Amino acid sequence: MQVTRYQALAKESYHFEGYSIVALRERDIYLIKDWRNSQLTVLRQKTPLTNTDQENYYRRAVLPTFTQEQPKIILFSFLQNETCIGYGGLTNIDWESRRIELSFLVDPAIYQDQKRYHLSFSAFITLIKQVTFEDLKFNRIFTETYDIRPYHIAILEQNGFRFEGRMRQHVVIDQQLVDSLLHGFLKEYHV
Secondary structure (H helix, E strand, C coil), rough: CCCCCCCCCCCEEEECCCCEEECCCHHHHHHHHHHHCCHHHHCCCCCCHHHHHHHHHHHHHHHHHHHCCCCEEEEEEEECCCCEEEEEEEEEECCCCCCCEEEEEEEEEHHHHHHHHHHHHHHHHHHHHHHHHCCCCEEEEEEECCCCCCHHHHHHHHCCCCCEEEEEEEEEECCEEEEEEEEEHHHHHHH
């Protein structure tokens, strides 16, 4: 099987304590579809995805980025001991300003287990910092999180992300207006 990788990155994979990230693998897209569909309230996605939606997105939006020098997204399969447990990566990449938005989603069984979620999300953040600051030499990672996710926000802050602002009544979730919280992590914070 041919290994798919991002031309924009120096390495094929990144590793940390039993966790790793590799370029988003086609074989993981149906798992990801199911995870996304089961967690719509925490995503910008509003309607469930079909297999066709997922296949088209992978072919049209993801595959072309593997050969681009400056892609707008770099997405990874997130592995624990070689098993895919989530995905995410760098989105809304601004090559001129050297910033990325962090994207992350994990298997709902892990999301429901606070200890496992803390460990896996923290590992993913560590890996993304490697890619962003050590490989790409970017300056900034930012996130937008709905304020219905206090545990997710706590993990961001425990991993050095700093609260930067609140967009009040920014999105509707379950017919309620919800705030979005912005967090950032600068290269100068990275040790």
